[in-house]
Amino acid sequence: MELFYFVLPAPNVEKSKAFFTKVFGWKGYGGGQGGHVDCTNTPCGLGGDVNEVYFTTLDLPKTLEKVLAHGGTIVKETENFVGKAAHCQDNQGVHLWFQEPSADPHIREHALNPKRGSANGDLFFFSMPAPEEAKALDFYGGVMGWTFDEKKAKGGMGVQNTVGPSGGLSVGNAKSQYPSLWFRVDSAEETLRLVKEAGGKGEIFEAPEGIMSQCEDDQGVEFGIVQPAPGY
Secondary structure (H helix, E strand, C coil): CCEEEEEECCCCHHHHHHHHHHHHCCCCCECCCCCEECCCCCCEEECCCCCEEEEECCCHHHHHHHHHHCCCEEEEEEEECCEEEEEEECCCCCEEEEEEECCCHHHHHHHHCCCCCCCCCCEEEEEEEECCHHHHHHHHHHHHCCCECCCCHHHEEEECCCCCCCEEEEECCCCCCCCEEEEECCCHHHHHHHHHHCCCEEEEEEECCEEEEEEECCCCCEEEEEEECCCC
16 A cells, blocks of 8 residues: 655644745645645645645545454545545554545546655655554554565664555654654755754754654654665
C-alpha cells in the first residue's frame, strides 16, 4: 500500500507558505484551503494541526474491515472530489488515513503510479510511531501488506515493498500518535541556514542515511531534512 498524500500542520497557512517557499522552494499553492502544494513528486498540503498521511486503497470498505480485524479503529469517513477517505487509528492509537481515489484520470494516475521523490524539497521518508514492535508488525503487515527490513539503530524498520515514497516504523516511539515527515535536500547545511533565516531552528547530525536535522518552522511545526548518503 502506497502513500497517496500528506499534510504538514499550518497554524497560519500564509506564514507556512512563506516559510516553505523560502526553505524548499515550494510553489503552486492552491486547493480549497489554499495550502495544496503541486510542485513535489508526492502531492502534499499545508493545513490543520497535525501531520496527516493518506494511503491509497482501491477498496476502502475491505481495508476498513482489515483495520478493525487487526485492532485498529475508524475515527470518521469522508468523501469529496478526490474520492472516499477514512481517518483511522492503528492498534496502538497512531493516526493515519486511507484514500480510495475517485474516477478522475489525474487522481487515479497518481494513485496507481506513485513516484519516489528525488528533488530538493521532495518527501524523503515517513515514519510511523510503533511503541510495541509486534503489534505494529501485525497491523501494518496485515492491513497494508508491508514487509520490513531488520531493525536498525534507534528502532528504525524500513518498508521493503513500496514503489512510492519510502517509509517505515519507529519502534519504541511512544511519544507521538502521529507520523513524522522527512524531506530530501541537496544540502542540509544550506537548508538549515534558510530554516534559521526564516525563523525556524534545528541542528545538524549524521546518520547512515545521510546528513540530517530535525527542524521546527517559525510556528513550531516539526519536520526533518535529509541530505541523503550515497545509495539513498
